[in-house]
Amino acid sequence: MGRPRAFDEDEAVRAAVKLFGSRAYDGVSVDDLVTHLGVHRNSLYKTFGSKRGLYLVALRRHLADDVRPLADALASAPDAATALRLVTSADLGLLLLAAVERAPADDDVAAEVATALGAVDRAVADALGIPAELAAALTAAALGILLRGDPDGVGTALSQRLDPLA
Structure with missing residues (x-):
């Protein structure tokens, strides 16, 4: 019988989400993981x-903890402006990095990303009563704004134009 784990697996995974979400897969070495997660190399493997x-x-974990709740919130968005604000204020760093860095080279990552984005698109389509293609375009625009960091206030200006009360 092996020794009990000397680390909290859940805590290590949460720390890995933050690390991969801030530096991407290729920007994180095994040594970085060992240092930041407080896990011995052998335990990690x-x-x-x-x-x-x-x-x-x-x-x-990121998809379950951050993206699924976003999709749930989007499912009850009353309008496109609210949907846009929800997406552009969400913590989707790891999803975005996975989509651009790992999905093109890793089928498992591509499948996870596609499933997550599909759930977001369906939630937007259902909430707003719009076709799936239009929901996907709105999601893509929101993710683009998020990816840019919205330096010019494009997201704010767009959500104000979409807001029926503005």
Whole structure:
């Protein structure tokens, strides 16, 4: 029988979400993981199999903890302006990095990203009563604004134009 784990797996995964979400997969080394997660290298490999294994667990956690609640909130968005504000204020760093960095090279990541974005698109379409293609375009615009960091206030200006009360 092996020794009990000397680390909290849940806490390590949450820390990995933050690390991968701020520096991307290729920007994080195994040494970085060991240092930031407080996990011994052998424990990391024994628990997650590899850096990629930990990345997939972290990505799935991010999708469950951050993206699924966003989709739930979007499902009750009363208008496009609210939907835009919800998306542009969400913590979607890891999802965005996964979409641009890992999804093109990793089928598992691509499937997770596609599922998550599909859920967001469906929530927007259902809430606003619009076709799926239009919901996907609205989601893409919101993610683009989020990705840009909205330096010019485009998201605010767009949400004000979309807001029926403005």
